[in-house]
Amino acid sequence: MAEKELVRQRVSYNGSLCTVRWRGEIEGLKGQWLGVEWDDPSRGKHDGMYAGNRYFACWSKEPTAASFIRPDSKRIDDSRPLLSALIDKYGSENMSKSANERPSTIVISGKEVDEVGFDAISRKQAAWSALTIVSLDGLRIENLYENPLSTQQDYEEELRALYSGLKWKELDLSRNLFADWDEITRICRYLKGLKVLKLNSNRFRITPFGQGESIQPFEQLAELSLANCAVGWDNIRTLCIQQRFPNLQSVCLAFNPLNKPPSPFLDLQLPNITILDLTSCNLSSLQPLSPLTHLLSLSTLNLRSNPLTTLSTRPPLMFPHLRAIDLTSTDLPTLSSLIPIPTTFPELSSLKTSHAPLTTSHPSPRLMTIARVPGLTMLNNTPIPPHERQNAELYYLSTITPLFLAARTDEEETEIIKDHPQWKHLCKKYGEPESITQKRNARSATSRPKSVDDSKETKPYPPHSLGANLIIITFHYHSPVSASDAPSPRPQPQQAQDPKIQQRREQHTRSIPNQTDIYRLKALVGRLYALPSLEIKLVLETDEWDPVPAAKPQDDDWSCSEDETGSESDDERSSRVDFQKRKQKKTKRDEEEKGEKWIRREVELVDSTRPVGSWIQGTEASVRVERRDLSLLR
Numbered sequence: 001m002a003e004k005e006l007v008r009q010r011v012s013y014n015g016s017l018c019t020v021r022w023r024g025e026i027e028g029l030k031g032q033w034l035g036v037e038w039d040d041p042s043r044g045k046h047d048g049m050y051a052g053n054r055y056f057a058c059w060s061k062e063p064t065a066a067s068f069i070r071p072d073s074k075r076i077d078d079s080r081p082l083l084s085a086l087i088d089k090y091g092s093e094n095m096s097k098s099a100n101e102r103p104s105t106i107v108i109s110g111k112e113v114d115e116v117g118f119d120a121i122s123r124k125q126a127a128w129s130a131l132t133i134v135s136l137d138g139l140r141i142e143n144l145y146e147n148p149l150s151t152q153q154d155y156e157e158e159l160r161a162l163y164s165g166l167k168w169k170e171l172d173l174s175r176n177l178f179a180d181w182d183e184i185t186r187i188c189r190y191l192k193g194l195k196v197l198k199l200n201s202n203r204f205r206i207t208p209f210g211q212g213e214s215i216q217p218f219e220q221l222a223e224l225s226l227a228n229c230a231v232g233w234d235n236i237r238t239l240c241i242q243q244r245f246p247n248l249q250s251v252c253l254a255f256n257p258l259n260k261p262p263s264p265f266l267d268l269q270l271p272n273i274t275i276l277d278l279t280s281c282n283l284s285s286l287q288p289l290s291p292l293t294h295l296l297s298l299s300t301l302n303l304r305s306n307p308l309t310t311l312s313t314r315p316p317l318m319f320p321h322l323r324a325i326d327l328t329s330t331d332l333p334t335l336s337s338l339i340p341i342p343t344t345f346p347e348l349s350s351l352k353t354s355h356a357p358l359t360t361s362h363p364s365p366r367l368m369t370i371a372r373v374p375g376l377t378m379l380n381n382t383p384i385p386p387h388e389r390q391n392a393e394l395y396y397l398s399t400i401t402p403l404f405l406a407a408r409t410d411e412e413e414t415e416i417i418k419d420h421p422q423w424k425h426l427c428k429k430y431g432e433p434e435s436i437t438q439k440r441n442a443r444s445a446t447s448r449p450k451s452v453d454d455s456k457e458t459k460p461y462p463p464h465s466l467g468a469n470l471i472i473i474t475f476h477y478h479s480p481v482s483a484s485d486a487p488s489p490r491p492q493p494q495q496a497q498d499p500k501i502q503q504r505r506e507q508h509t510r511s512i513p514n515q516t517d518i519y520r521l522k523a524l525v526g527r528l529y530a531l532p533s534l535e536i537k538l539v540l541e542t543d544e545w546d547p548v549p550a551a552k553p554q555d556d557d558w559s560c561s562e563d564e565t566g567s568e569s570d571d572e573r574s575s576r577v578d579f580q581k582r583k584q585k586k587t588k589r590d591e592e593e594k595g596e597k598w599i600r601r602e603v604e605l606v607d608s609t610r611p612v613g614s615w616i617q618g619t620e621a622s623v624r625v626e627r628r629d630l631s632l633l634r
Helices: 082-090 118-125 152-163 181-188 233-243 287-294 365-372 386-406 410-419 423-430 434-446 499-504 518-529 562-567 570-594
Strands: 010-013 016-025 032-038 066-069 105-108 111-114 133-135 141-143 170-172 196-198 223-225 250-252 275-277 300-302 324-326 350-352 470-478 507-513 536-547 598-604 620-627
Touching: 082 141, 141 181, 233 287, 365 386, 386 410, 386 423, 386 434, 386 536, 410 423, 434 620, 470 518, 507 518, 518 536
Parallel strands: 133 170, 170 196, 196 223, 223 250, 250 275, 275 300, 300 324, 324 350, 470 620
Antiparallel strands: 010 016, 016 032, 032 066, 105 111, 470 507, 536 598, 536 620
């Protein structure tokens, strides 16, 4: 190839593919030089700039994508037509002739030329007719087939003879030396049954197809791969308009510079596309994907390994029929990044978020993701059964409830709802947590119209003040049912009038500093209910619910050591068994009345110096007071 023809051509040096971007003289150096951009951006030494002078620009943004090469210092690897590569790979064994048969030759100016006519083609074609998948990857192919002795009409006849009877369904021409898309058109024009075409890691110019051409070579094509081909949105649009892909369903555009906003009203004209792969396209937002909103058949979108930091766009985009999206290895920072999904992808059912920062922003990222994205049936290739969704949504409610309890103004609650838009929907589905309802009722009861007599306006406590460190705890006494505490069939009048018993029937609400330990809290409760501190058992009633496992039939759920059972009297054993049976019946009756296999989570405040604020989330809590039977602990 002449030096003047090298610019914008594809060449290979020792197996390394590159594109010639420039030819000329370099300031301060002697002779002619070629400026090349390597397909492997780590192969070069600069980006087209040398000694402060810019000689050419590269498609790649890597600083080591280019090199200067002397034309006479390195030998360019020989390129070949597709026909030669096809014979070398698939026809070397089946095309051999017998030893007695001598190939016919043509003599021109005293030189013998190999036969390339119909006879040679018919022999070579015999080995190709059975092929359905043809891979010619990395064989330095630059064109289809050239015959300098044929006229245009003969050339067309030879091509028809070459392709007749071929059953190719898949063709791989990746990593070759095609410089223009026209070569791809010539190769595929007579492959009527071609379904899959792979052209990865090529660098070709996309030019308009010949005017008046009646042959459409890609009418049956269903899958096209153009990964790492240095094409942008405008190139793809030109290709779609000129070539037409009426039956194209899957397109791979990975590793292409698609981060620049496309031209206004860009229509890709791909009516039947369902799968689009945009892996590593340097997308930091969804704004460059605006042309895809018109693809009504698009159902699967791959955005893995892109520097995506947000899914929000202005104006908001909507992909009406997208059902699966891959966000693996993106830069989405927190679970709040998933907020736009219900509006941007209203029919989304499958999501992948592995290796993204949002998966490490919460202890239970799977449950929180399921609750935040309604309609998901698959997360990270794992199905989501109905019971897991229910658990996730209830867990989500219990996690967000403390935020609302800590909110002191309507503005703070509004901000929380913005970060958790599914809150209202889940409250409507499962019911609002009781603590939220109690807080709202308390606020309504204390609120009244401002009058002239009001000397001051109620305001939330300032941060770090004593009032801001108070917890409002409501204590209510629960009398255990046992043989010793069972009421007498003939209650005596003096027992009914006992002030201690009357005191225990009351409910007490106190503001407790959050640094109060459990010992002091029990002392306070002992004074409220006239009980010894050692006999008090405090149970924190939370707003969280836990599933109840299916009960296994047992003869008796009481377990004790032989020493303990041996020390019991007959009356004590009879009383204990009777108490356990009545307790089992009551629990079973409560579960049947409730109709659900869920139980409120309760936490016992055990004796310790641990502050009560570490047990309670929020500023309000409900604690049940029970009287411990010390005889069972002896």
